[in-house]
Amino acid sequence: MFPLFSFTIKSSSFSACSADNSQFTKGEGSHLVVLLVYVDDIKIDSPNSDFIKQTQQMLEAKFKLKVLGDLRYFLGLQIANSKHGIHLWQHKYSMKLLTHTWFLAAKPKVVPIDHQIRLNDTSGEELS
Numbered sequence: 001m002f003p004l005f006s007f008t009i010k011s012s013s014f015s016a017c018s019a020d021n022s023q024f025t026k027g028e029g030s031h032l033v034v035l036l037v038y039v040d041d042i043k044i045d046s047p048n049s050d051f052i053k054q055t056q057q058m059l060e061a062k063f064k065l066k067v068l069g070d071l072r073y074f075l076g077l078q079i080a081n082s083k084h085g086i087h088l089w090q091h092k093y094s095m096k097l098l099t100h101t102w103f104l105a106a107k108p109k110v111v112p113i114d115h116q117i118r119l120n121d122t123s124g125e126e127l128s
Contacts, residue, residue, distance in 0.1 A: 004062075005037075005063070008058075008059070008062050008063075009024050009035065010024075012026070012058055013026050014026045014033075014035060022036060022037045022038060023035065023036050023037075024037070026055075027051070029047075030047050030048060031048065031051065032046055032047065032051075033045070033046040033051045033052070033055050034046065035055070038074075038075060041074065042059070042065075043071060043074060044056060073092075076090060076092075076093045077089070077090060078090065078091060078092060
């Protein structure tokens with residue numbers, strides 16, 4: 001992490017995440033703001049859009065920013081927001097992987113599976 005950026009963030013009451021030094025948080029609950037930094041990309045998120053704007057303004061006072069709006073692609077993930085939540089998928093990555101491994105033209109094979117089964121973490125037998 002760049003020293004000036006890290007100093008700026010921490011002096012604005014953000015705390016570095018102990019598990020990921022590229023994640024910073026400030027507040028909690030409906031007052032939570034999360035910064036996720038990857039090279040020269042920063043994702044700012046919060047349940048409150050005013051906190052996102054305030055964080056952007058704080059960063060713009062110290063750094064040159066280009067605000068791109070809603071996140072659509074980040075770290076290989078395609079991202080879409082809807083009224084039902086955030087949807088993530090890796091279609092672009094999967095297609096690249098299939099092309100690279102020469103499987104793009106492979107024919108699909110039927111795999112016997114019960115399509116009616118619903119798996120969850122609260123029912124069924126525990127495996128040893």
